[in-house]
């Protein structure tokens with residue numbers, strides 16, 4: 435076992451101190467965050483991201499009358515606002531946990547209409563999770579790609595923490611390096627699994643699931659199965675190897691459901707998607723918005739841990 439410490443990519447200082455601008459990150463939740471969103475309209479979707487998420491969680495029995503929700507990494511609060519606008523009658527309490535001083539102020543403002551029921555705290559998810567109790571459902575949307583990643587690994591000389599999770603959960607590693615392991619996301623899933631509550635997660639994946647009716651979306655994808663760096667303003671995030679997270683959750687005896695986020699948001703117009711995606715030449719604003727959205731969301735997965 436190699437006990438030297440190779441690179442740990444860690445964005446926690448950035449999130450704590452930097453004024454985060456999610457508009458430069460093009461999150462799926464923000465693209466579909468309001469009924470007036472041009473992308474929502476171009477796609478012909480009727481529900482905001484938060485409302486749709488609430489529908490799906492309710493239909494699966496995970497959002498019920500009296501439910502206490504914890505959202506980790508809630509950004510501008512758009513997801514929770516959409517969920518409460520549509521399903522507020524079901525929700526008893528909301529705890530928003532975020533590491534950005536800048537974003538928690540924005541979340542407090544977004545939660546103003548429900549302020550009696552909502553608490554917002556500044557904390558690192560990995561530190562605070564073990565201490566949380568009284569939560570019926572965790573929502574962690576487009577956040578785990580920001581958690582620490584062991585980068586530039588040689589499969590024959592893994593650092594102690596990566597070797598420990600690989601051995602404990604029987605995780606696959608490539609024959610040759612360098613490769614990266616989403617050590618923070620694995621730890622977060624472990625911490626969730628030590629609680630009894632279910633969780634919804636979504637993120638940019640390194641092992642995407644392409645909707646069956648839209649195989650053309652796989653064309654030109656960079657996904658090799660292993661996490662890759664995505665450079666953003668003043669920081670980077672890494673795509674997530676969801677199959678590792680599934681293995682961790684199953685090792686705890688949890689049930690896992692997972693799929694394509696494009697299907698999850700309810701976009702099913704395969705004909706239009708094929709035309710816009712294959713042509714790549716957009717003659718209208720609507721087509722340009724659809725192309726931009728498809729190109730982005732095709733790598734995203736959702737996962738429910740029960």
Ligand SMILES: C[S@@+](CC[C@H](N)C(=O)[O-])C[C@H]1O[C@@H](n2cnc3c(N)ncnc32)[C@H](O)[C@@H]1O
Pocket residue numbers: 446449454456459461462463464506507508509510513531532533534537557558559560574575576577580581
């Ligand atoms: C890419 S943004 C996504 C925001 C929102 N969930 C969305 O989908 O638009 C990541 C969010 O996670 C928060 N975050 C990043 N690292 C965190 C950590 N270690 N603990 C808690 N929150 C964190 C960021 O401040 C931000 O709110």
